Amino acid sequence: MNTYSRIIGTGSYFPEKIMTNKDFEKFIDTNDEWITSRTGMKERRVAEGDMYTSDLAAEAAKKALEMAGIKATDLDGIIVGTFTMDTSMPSTACRVQHKIGAGHCFAFDLTAACSGFIYGCNVANALIKTGSAKKILVIGAENLTAGLDWRDRGTCILFGDGA
């Protein structure tokens, strides 16, 4: 019998602080019309203070587990697609494992930039199909605003935080 994967729940989380295009006009040479017409962006969320990628990821994870109707201890593995990990060791995935109270399961970060979630889903699908795991939490999470050059008008307007 062929084994297939299924998405049994989804969740997301964004920090509360909103930064609008207009906010950028105060410190760089740009404006709302320019940003909107070239990118489609109007606003983005910014993680403040002690909020790290694993915090965003854990909040999104809790919502996905709730929708799926399973407990964190039911998970066989956690994959976090990110390039803004809290620390390179422990991995963001291990921090999420701790924060959501998952039991003994594998946990690792997958670094493929913006493709991180797609790569993570493909890896999880392969692990499920081969019988190595049954329930895997795949997360795409970034705290990008912490690493932006706020003087570079070409990049700082483009990114936001979320999971």
Add this chain to the structure above:
Amino acid sequence: MLKMKGNEIFKIAVRAMADSAQEAADAANFKPEDIDWVIPHQANLRIIDAVAKRLKVPMEQVVMNIHQYANTSAATIPTALDQYVREGKIKRGDNIVSAAFGGGLTWGSMSFTF
């Protein structure tokens, strides 16, 4: 610090995302009319537009949250999926093609029935 040559990447991004999305759709035997939703990485509205045209899927069936949250890298696709699921737009049984492109360069796609 994050650095990027956006203009030079644009064409490669459109081609890579469209080609890999097409490949993923073919692998699942999804014809354009079978695709209920496309969830592209939310990096730029013009890239999204170009990818949708290549896949022959109208913009009403393209999942978007770029205006609200900008580019959140690996988080754009799962957050957009979750938003549309919770709003009742994406339903069980819908056929979805999702495509991403990022620094590296990296790119990839997946097709699935929700």
